[in-house]
Amino acid sequence: MKLEFRRRGILFVVSAPSGAGKSTLLNALRPGADFVYSVSCTTRAPRPGEIDGEDYHFLSAEDFVARLAAGDFLESAEVHGNFYGTLRSSVSEHLADGVDVLIDIDVQGASTIRREPSADIRTSIADIFIMPPSLDELRHRLLKRGTETPEQIEMRLKNAATEMEAWRDYRYTLISGSMEEDLQKFRAIMRAERYLSRRLILV
Numbered sequence: 001m002k003l004e005f006r007r008r009g010i011l012f013v014v015s016a017p018s019g020a021g022k023s024t025l026l027n028a029l030r031p032g033a034d035f036v037y038s039v040s041c042t043t044r045a046p047r048p049g050e051i052d053g054e055d056y057h058f059l060s061a062e063d064f065v066a067r068l069a070a071g072d073f074l075e076s077a078e079v080h081g082n083f084y085g086t087l088r089s090s091v092s093e094h095l096a097d098g099v100d101v102l103i104d105i106d107v108q109g110a111s112t113i114r115r116e117p118s119a120d121i122r123t124s125i126a127d128i129f130i131m132p133p134s135l136d137e138l139r140h141r142l143l144k145r146g147t148e149t150p151e152q153i154e155m156r157l158k159n160a161a162t163e164m165e166a167w168r169d170y171r172y173t174l175i176s177g178s179m180e181e182d183l184q185k186f187r188a189i190m191r192a193e194r195y196l197s198r199r200l201i202l203v
């Protein structure tokens with residue numbers, strides 16, 4: 001008889017200060033990905049090139065509040081003056097079907113998900129923190145990106161210093177280097193998580 005494993009999906013929770021290289025990394029991972037990227041809702045205005053339904057579901061504040069009241073969000077938080085939320089519908093069913101899901105959320109959202117009442121969700125978590133190599137480099141990357149005003153950059157840098165204190169709460173932490181290095185490390189983490197004995201069910 002051939003042995004076979006089945007497992008629930010893994011919820012990859014990725015957090016990083018704004019400009020740490022997370023979006024570049026996630027965009028590099030997405031083509032041909034063997035996981036589903038959960039598209040968050042936000043009240044932030046789209047940046048040039050961002051596509052509604054692909055990068056975010058861009059909502060008005062009214063629509064966001066209505067979805068919050070309807071209990072549609074697994075978690076939600078105010079980050080840098082805007083609201084962000086993870087839709088329950090883009091996570092739960094996939095995990096039950098054995099499909100891995102990646103969510104890109106801030107440290108508050110990650111903390112909420114770790115306290116999620118559903119044990120199925122809690123045990124599916126593999127959380128990863130991406131550190132910028134330094135705050136100077138972070139400033140440099142944010143300036144280079146050029147999508148924020150100087151005031152917004154200052155707010156993001158101030159928040160970054162606070163966010164970085166949370167790295168120990170994550171199972172994995174990697175310091176962002178070149179895109180290739182980050183990609184390799186990230187893939188190694190994903191691969192190892194898929195072989196954790198406690199996730200496997202022998203059928």
Ligand code: 5GP
Nearest residue numbers: 018040076077079084085086104105106109
């Ligand atoms: P940005 O505006 O640069 O796309 O994202 C700003 C911050 O919001 C990032 O730290 C990102 O991880 C976080 N974020 C994006 N989507 C969500 C979400 O659904 N929930 C939470 N809590 N944070 C999110």
